[in-house]
Amino acid sequence: xxxxxxxxxxxxxxxxxxxxxxxxxxxxxxxxxxxxxxxxxxxxxxxxxxxxxxxxxxxxxxxxxxxxxxxxxxxxxxxxxxxxxxxxxxxxxxxxxxxxxxxxxxxxxxxxxxxxxxxxxxxxxxxxxxxxxxxxxxxxxxxxxxxxxxxxxxxxxxxxxxxxxxxxxx
Amino acid sequence: xxxxxxxxxxxxxxxxxxxxxxxxxxxxxxxxxxxxxxxxxxxxxxxxxxxxxxxxxxxxxxxxxxxxxxxxxxxxxxxxxxxxxxxxxxxxxxxxxxxxxxxxxxxxxxxxxxxxxxxxxxxxxxxxxxxxxxxxxxxxxxxxxxxx
Numbered sequence: 001x002x003x004x005x006x007x008x009x010x011x012x013x014x015x016x017x018x019x020x021x022x023x024x025x026x027x028x029x030x031x032x033x034x035x036x037x038x039x040x041x042x043x044x045x046x047x048x049x050x051x052x053x054x055x056x057x058x059x060x061x062x063x064x065x066x067x068x069x070x071x072x073x074x075x076x077x078x079x080x081x082x083x084x085x086x087x088x089x090x091x092x093x094x095x096x097x098x099x100x101x102x103x104x105x106x107x108x109x110x111x112x113x114x115x116x117x118x119x120x121x122x123x124x125x126x127x128x129x130x131x132x133x134x135x136x137x138x139x140x141x142x143x144x145x146x147x148x149x150x151x152x153x154x155x156x157x158x159x160x161x162x163x164x165x166x167x168x169x170x
Numbered sequence: 171x172x173x174x175x176x177x178x179x180x181x182x183x184x185x186x187x188x189x190x191x192x193x194x195x196x197x198x199x200x201x202x203x204x205x206x207x208x209x210x211x212x213x214x215x216x217x218x219x220x221x222x223x224x225x226x227x228x229x230x231x232x233x234x235x236x237x238x239x240x241x242x243x244x245x246x247x248x249x250x251x252x253x254x255x256x257x258x259x260x261x262x263x264x265x266x267x268x269x270x271x272x273x274x275x276x277x278x279x280x281x282x283x284x285x286x287x288x289x290x291x292x293x294x295x296x297x298x299x300x301x302x303x304x305x306x307x308x309x310x311x312x313x314x315x316x317x318x
């Protein structure tokens with residue numbers, strides 16, 4: 001894709017018209033209460049407000065590592081998706097997460113993902129989860145995504161766009 | 171037979187498993203249930219529409235399956251150590267081998283090594299057949315009895 005100012009503007013416009021509703025269209029992300037925050041080409045920010053249902057240890061009231069996993073997966077998937085032209089739905093192939101510290105109870109968790117490379121079908125994404133200061137991470141992750149097959153072979157040209165950032169386990 | 175198994179692993183009882191699970195509100199939120207056969211613990215993630223990640227493909231969310239496997243590892247560690255504290259993940263790797271279909275998912279954890287400070291755990295999740303895993307997790311967890 002030639003990166004002229006007009007194609008970048010066009011791409012950003014298309015991303016901003018679709019990405020904010022991506023959570024709404026992903027049942028599990030919606031169930032957890034995730035929020036879309038921002039998107040750029042290959043970069044996304046999402047948040048997960050504190051939710052007592054997502055606590056991993058009743059003694060500490062810290063949100064579960066699994067909830068952080070889901071947030072990082074969702075955020076990274078959207079970053080991967082945004083680097084394809086047109087944006088496509090992606091599936092997680094490989095996800096590595098390092099947990100640096102416990103999240104702070106009652107605080108929202110923010111995830112920032114950067115898809116730094118995409119080949120024809122594969123995308124590589126790094127992400128960080130924090131609660132306000134990205135230099136003091138709760139967790140960092142490294143993920144690989146693959147473009148998902150289009151369910152209907154007759155899918156029209158727009159279907160890849162309407163599927164933007166649908167997330168699944170492969 | 172059951173007496174022999176109980177002697178081998180006295181902590182593995184339905185009551186202990188339920189107690190461990192009740193301390194994890196997120197496990198309840200996901201609807202995770204234990205299934206005990208002899209001394210083998212299998213965890214069940216019952217299908218519900220709320221764990222879908224891609225509506226078009228009706229595929230399970232990679233994060234939901236990942237969280238399910240993490241909880242399976244934590245519960246298995248809690249049972250094998252008998253500690254009052256729950257183990258915490260340090261670093262995990264998840265390989266997604268197959269799409270998660272809209273049906274129940276099962277998982278079983280193996281503690282590859284229980285060290286004094288950390289434990290290495292492997293978890294396999296499957297749907298139709300144990301031999302065809304949909305995801306595999308391996309990683310290190312901070313041993314439950316270690317203080318921060």
